[in-house]
């Protein structure tokens with residue numbers, strides 16, 4: 001079964017617009033779980049423009065499903081994750097001023113850096129995942145870092161899906177098959193939505209998890225959160 005982890009960054013963006021606690025990120029995350037989400041993802045950024053470090057602690061204490069914390073492994077981020085002990089940490093090579101994640105790791109140049117950090121998380125019993133593109137050499141090197149999983153960066157798939165779905169998905173199928181052969185678990189995320197998710201899942205049915213935020217929270221404005229989560233889960237059957 002492919003799990004759906006709902007990324008609640010955008011809920012925090014809306015809350016922060018007014019400085020109060022509406023919408024309440026913790027309540028929305030709890031409701032996502034009640035409505036069928038298999039996990040909750042957050043991506044605290046250094047400027048805390050959406051998820052704050054304090055949200056991460058608040059969420060930890062109430063979540064009943066899998067908690068996935070994504071981010072660039074600065075010392076502050078590593079410290080946060082080791083304190084919170086989520087089920088999974090996803091390392092993302094974001095520059096501090098990145099508007100959103102826009103690339104996967106170069107696991108060859110960053111091999112020692114990543115291996116050392118992954119070892120720290122592994123020793124703490126936290127599952128690790130590396131955000132990565134479809135380049136086979138980066139996936140092969142990722143497997144040697146000791147990471148449990150990779151998360152395929154799906155923005156290029158989403159960008160080309162509407163014009164040429166088969167060619168858009170082809171490098172992801174090859175990358176996923178290679179990762180599976182190397183014994184890695186496979187997650188996917190970024191710009192997945194109700195139009196492109198089912199096709200992606202049909203071609204890579206052995207995905208462990210997708211994390212979806214921007215499109216899912218936007219869909220909820222029209223469909224409501226409960227029906228939105230139901231529809232995303234349908235795409236993963």
Ligand SMILES: CC(=O)[C@@H](O)[C@H](O)COP(=O)(O)O
Nearest residue numbers: 009043070092100101189190
């Ligand atoms: C790693 C990834 O693709 C997502 O976490 C994405 O970066 C969401 O972050 P924002 O909500 O800040 O765009």
Ligand SMILES: NCC(=O)COP(=O)(O)O
Nearest residue numbers: 007189190191211213214
């Ligand atoms: N890891 C991807 C994620 O959490 C959400 O990305 P997006 O759906 O907001 O593009």
